[in-house]
Amino acid sequence: MREFSKRTAVLLLSSLALVQAAGGIAVPAAQAAGTQAAASTAAAVKINPVTMAAGVTAAIEDINIWPQSGGNILAYTLKITNNSSSTVNLQRYFSRVVTPGGSVIPGNPVTADATKKKIAAKNSMSITYYVNIGQTKSLSGVKIAMYVWDAKSKGYLKHSGSFAIPAAYSNMVATGKSLDTKMNDIPVTASAASLELYKYGGKVYAKAGINITNKGGKVLGDPGYTAYLVTASGTAFELALSSSQTGYKIQPQEKKSIYYLTEIPAYLNTTNMKLQFTQKDEALKLELPRSSFKLPAASTPNLVVASGAVKKIVVNNNTVDTKLTGASVFAEDATAVWAFQLQLKNTGNTAVTLPAYELAVKSAKGTAFPVNAKGLSGLTLKPMETKVVPLTVEIPLQVEQSSLQLQMIEAVTAAAGTDGGTSGTGDTGAASGKLIFPVAYFTIPYTLKADVRSGQEYGATNQYGSFAYSLQSLQRYPWKNDDIVLAKVRITNTQAVNLTIPELKGALKLDTDNLSATTDLLMDKEAAVLAPGKYADISLITKIPYTDEFSNVRVNLSVKSETESIPFLDFSTTSFISSVDQLKRGDSYTISGKGKNAAVQENKTTVYEGSNYNILYTEVLMTSAEKRQSKMARLQAYFKTADGQFYEAKVNQSDSLAIPGGKQLVTLWAKLPKPASTTDVSLYVGSGVTAGRLSESGEEATGFINVASLPLTPRAVVPANNLQNVVLYPYTLNVLTSDASHVEASDTVTLNITYNLTRENSYDAGESEHKLVLRITDPFGQSQDKVLAIGTELTEGTNHNFAVSFTKNLYRQITGGSYKLTVYDEFQGERQELGGQTFTMRFIPLPKVEDEEKETGK
Known part of the structure; x- marks a missing residue:
């Protein structure tokens, strides 16, 4: 069969075969x-x-x-x-x-x-x-x-x-009668099926059909005939084979209906029309007549499909159930953004490939707005298979939205025709070009898109399957000079089979501000295939100026593609910004994620008081909950004071892998103005993210997620009245003895200390930013400081000695007395006293002259 101009027609019948035993016509x-x-x-x-x-x-x-x-x-x-x-x-x-x-x-x-x-x-x-x-x-x-x-x-x-x-x-087969004949040397029975008229775009289209039953034992192929629609007066219009039946095959004993299309003048008398078949003799340059069939009276089918109803379309003699579902709309600027889905099910016994369809949304006044139908045309459906094609269209708000229709149009290449597309009397028929042939007009229900509420579950279906979704949280919290806005969406598989989530990209729109270019999406790739009942959490994160306000948030998930935007899920919400999780004092902050599970608990919070500012300092213990050696999440945090001010915390964290149950000591600190209160302070802590994934060691975080507020308990350091157990995490210093000696008339005091220095090895810590400062206060009340480098000047172990000398001219006057050793923790230039103890200075007098003489006289 020629395709359209070359394959237009089919059928039939190499002879009328009415000659039976009598041997006549x-x-x-x-x-x-x-x-x-x-x-x-x-x-x-x-x-x-x-x-x-x-x-x-x-x-x-x-x-x-x-x-x-x-x-x-x-x-x-x-x-x-x-x-x-x-x-x-x-x-x-x-x-x-x-x-x-x-x-x-x-x-x-x-x-x-x-x-x-x-x-x-x-x-x-x-x-x-x-x-x-x-x-x-x-x-x-x-x-x-x-x-x-x-x-x-x-x-x-x-x-x-x-x-x-x-x-x-x-020679014309009457309506309601059939013809037994041969086609391609295969016996067939043929009869006229129908004649239908359609009006679209100010034009009239005719659709003629014929039934063919293969009575032979072989598959019936294309005979290469041309079909014409012929009026009672003899005007002929060359017909194009419906694109849904191109390359058809008829199996032995199978019956199929074959349809042809053409454009006809609106004024044409369609009474007593016939379907005429011819066969071209290329060598003779002639068109030879074949059989013809009188068509039934023309009818005009109602193509309007009620809301929620199923429209059956026939593609290559397979029935495909089509249904418009999930139609919803929301306003965006001066545009109504419509989203709906076309559900298709092949109810036949063989696979079917859909022809090229054109989709458009038509208003009550006739204005058509094109819809991208790329996902529909050429779609293949296996027997009993159902697929869903998502569709979107934007329509100006000035258009009446309550009476729209989704028009499904079959695009057919018109037959080239003979003598300019006509035969017979020479009247104009269907010229070469494109036939825009209506298939169905789906009524679009006018339903405003529901405002998604946080924590509620909603159903959705798309080409990837059926699932439920919910907005778990919508949060806003600080990040440097901006604020982070984070929407956390949960996808739950509601099917009885696995749901495969494609690689997605996300976009957040806050009121009219489209932040698709700056929105990052985070999802555990291991959760891309969900078993029935399982869920995956998807986080969308973006940044806005901290002074910006908004009331509406639109969440859009689409499939990553270089050539087109393939929608996956789209909704909007006016839910209030939910606060970050508020933990109770003393609780642990839990980190969840594949290979990142851990618990974080406050170990110590204190304030280093300075002359111009204070340093708020916190230590937390991070305990791995993994069963294998793993990389811990990289913490990011802010201190929040009672008056609602946020101060970015600098974080010091070990780069080492954590063993199962292993702990890490993480330090966090920030400089606060002197007037800032630290009596009721909390730590906004979360996992750092970089380029749409959790940050790794050595990477600079661009944000953080899964944020929780951990109440802190600042405590002032009470100096110990001795130096037996001075704690400077992860070290403990125990001064066993201290001997300060001064030789009479000397300007130097020599100090010898015997000590134990032990390290807490139950956790890892980053490189220490603390300094241990030793201060000696002499008998005159004057002090001198010595920064002790742990690891070189002070070494780990027991019964180690440390010696240092202090020199002053004033020391020539020392004849004894006491001195005090004080140990300080110095952090970022500010100090806290850890402990102190007073000792007696040993005075070593010089020998007197008479004593030397007596000694000589002896």
């Missing part, structure tokens, strides 16, 4: 003389065969006329039967067509039969001939004369007999 008797109604009666007149020679007869099988601009072509098929015992040479037999006006025109075989020369004994053969009969339009009065070569006869031709076509004869 069946002629329907007329209900009234000279009327075409003769084709509707069951009575028949037979034309007897003509004897050509002993044992050789000729019978007429088929005869048709097809009007053409260069003269009307009459084609007739003769069946030559050889019942003799020898081979018959067909070159001895001739036929002539005698017109009602008396013209005698020799018949010539068509190209396909030109090579048929002989008939073997006891065989028969069908041969089709054609003649140009000029302006003769009717078969009435036409005769076919048969001749045999005879050298003794005048003109060497002997007249054997004639076939006279009765005036009542019609």
